[in-house]
Amino acid sequence: MTDSDETPGAARDVTPGTEPGVDPGAPPQAPPTGPPPTATSSVSLPPPVAEIATGYAFTGPAMELGSVLWDGQCHADAPVRIPLAMLNRHGLVAGATGTGKTKTLQLIAEQLSANGVPVFLADVKGDVSGISAPGQDSPKVRERAGQVGQTWEASGFPCEFYALGGIGTGIPLRATVTSFGPVLLSKVLQLNQTQEQSLGLIFHYADSKGLELYDLKDLKAVTGFLVSDVGKPELKGIGGLSAATAGVILRSITAFEQQGASDFFGEPEFDVTELLRLAPWGSPQASSSGGGRGLVSVLELPAVQDKPQLFSTFLMWLLAELFNVLPEVGDVDRPKLVFFFDEAHLLFSGASKAFLESITQTVRLIRSKGVGVFFVTQTPKDVPADVLGQLGNRVQHALRAFTPDDAKALKATVRTFPKSPYDLESTLTGLGTGEAVITVLSESGAPTPVAATRLRAPQSLMGPVPEEDLDRLVKSSLLYGRYAEAVDRESAFEKLSARERGREEVAVQAALPEGKKDKSLAEQVVGSGVFRSLARSVGTQLGREITRSLFGTRRR
Numbered sequence: 001m002t003d004s005d006e007t008p009g010a011a012r013d014v015t016p017g018t019e020p021g022v023d024p025g026a027p028p029q030a031p032p033t034g035p036p037p038t039a040t041s042s043v044s045l046p047p048p049v050a051e052i053a054t055g056y057a058f059t060g061p062a063m064e065l066g067s068v069l070w071d072g073q074c075h076a077d078a079p080v081r082i083p084l085a086m087l088n089r090h091g092l093v094a095g096a097t098g099t100g101k102t103k104t105l106q107l108i109a110e111q112l113s114a115n116g117v118p119v120f121l122a123d124v125k126g127d128v129s130g131i132s133a134p135g136q137d138s139p140k141v142r143e144r145a146g147q148v149g150q151t152w153e154a155s156g157f158p159c160e161f162y163a164l165g166g167i168g169t170g171i172p173l174r175a176t177v178t179s180f181g182p183v184l185l186s187k188v189l190q191l192n193q194t195q196e197q198s199l200g201l202i203f204h205y206a207d208s209k210g211l212e213l214y215d216l217k218d219l220k221a222v223t224g225f226l227v228s229d230v231g232k233p234e235l236k237g238i239g240g241l242s243a244a245t246a247g248v249i250l251r252s253i254t255a256f257e258q259q260g261a262s263d264f265f266g267e268p269e270f271d272v273t274e275l276l277r278l279a280p281w282g283s284p285q286a287s288s289s290g291g292g293r294g295l296v297s298v299l300e301l302p303a304v305q306d307k308p309q310l311f312s313t314f315l316m317w318l319l320a321e322l323f324n325v326l327p328e329v330g331d332v333d334r335p336k337l338v339f340f341f342d343e344a345h346l347l348f349s350g351a352s353k354a355f356l357e358s359i360t361q362t363v364r365l366i367r368s369k370g371v372g373v374f375f376v377t378q379t380p381k382d383v384p385a386d387v388l389g390q391l392g393n394r395v396q397h398a399l400r401a402f403t404p405d406d407a408k409a410l411k412a413t414v415r416t417f418p419k420s421p422y423d424l425e426s427t428l429t430g431l432g433t434g435e436a437v438i439t440v441l442s443e444s445g446a447p448t449p450v451a452a453t454r455l456r457a458p459q460s461l462m463g464p465v466p467e468e469d470l471d472r473l474v475k476s477s478l479l480y481g482r483y484a485e486a487v488d489r490e491s492a493f494e495k496l497s498a499r500e501r502g503r504e505e506v507a508v509q510a511a512l513p514e515g516k517k518d519k520s521l522a523e524q525v526v527g528s529g530v531f532r533s534l535a536r537s538v539g540t541q542l543g544r545e546i547t548r549s550l551f552g553t554r555r556r
Contacts, residue, residue: 058443063115095399120337132158134155144434150456215262322371401429410429
């Protein structure tokens, strides 16, 4: 089963107003989470395979991935699994292009959903939407299922589809500038350290003065104000903002806007707790309570593939928001959410030491919020060592060794695995599509034996659903009406514009002869609606400056 010869199939018709992948008439069938047959009971298993299988014979709920490969043979009696309780210990899915990473994500998302765990994943190429529709039976699918001991049954799963700022097909997903914060925004704008510090100063001023930064025009307004003759004194005593640095920031924001980024920032801001919903058995809609299958939230990114810096940083914002809003739960029998961070190398590329430290700390601490994070990339070397050391579950697809750099990356990857009976260099270069080398954390927290694995076949459609079906699914969602239309409330841009108009009115009145002035300057300014509105907004913020978290995101 390869990415290029996946089984095609027509998507299931979905009645508008129903959750994709949910059959309202389906009986509530419990997902298969019990322990597998004892693999070592079969005398046909070679001793190394029996030993590997013993390491995956868990007693609690677990996710089924596939079966052990040894000497070119797949042993269906030796299943490879991941304990659900260990999924908040994070993981890595890696491999060269075309080796099956996307289908692995689809398989894991299905398994999690069936076990009542919500999933978030990014669809960079636009071929994951098929998870919402049943797959199509075929000889190849049946052959794969037979090889790994899988009882294959076509099934769609409950999905919600999002698009950054509504660019592309999906429920618009937005963040306010103030929530995004100066650190992540600096990463997107590719600012240097000095410019990042200056941007932080701009946010500090806006936070303390009640100047809401909802969209990019708000940020430009505050930046311009602070280098104006009127605004310069506002920062006196805390460093000030140079005109040259402000100019760089403003040019970066303008270039960013010209790339269409304005759509990503604004209101209504996405509530990340929407990602935690379940789809109760027999119900057409996902909800925030009750049992059932986990909702698979898919962020559709094909329309913004040319903005990798933006979507990788936006994924980090989602993760930071989850960290901010979710309560501490400690170790749980299954995670509250599993978050797949695709194209992870884009996040780490060119990142400052402080930025990497923030990522490392977030990944370490979010585990106690019940969230598991899987980074998806081509080689483990794309992930910094401090982060890689926290990823207890590994699914490594084939690597290539065509160049000296490839060979070096291969050797480095092999060193990250525990000792095993496999010749890992040979194994990793010889894996077929839909096969991977796996090691996970056992129920006791110890690494399982390294297992070359033939993965199960996804039960949902291996390919995108038709565009018209996807559009219908998006518009029939209960969330579409909540997030579809952008809202432009009064914020920093309007307040600073009003302040400037007030100054101009005062200047005009001051220039008039005494007999022609309508009222005293003080009476006019203090009595104006502009003054009252501004004074009210600033007054309510006294002593309530916005506090910010690790990434400079707003602490709610």
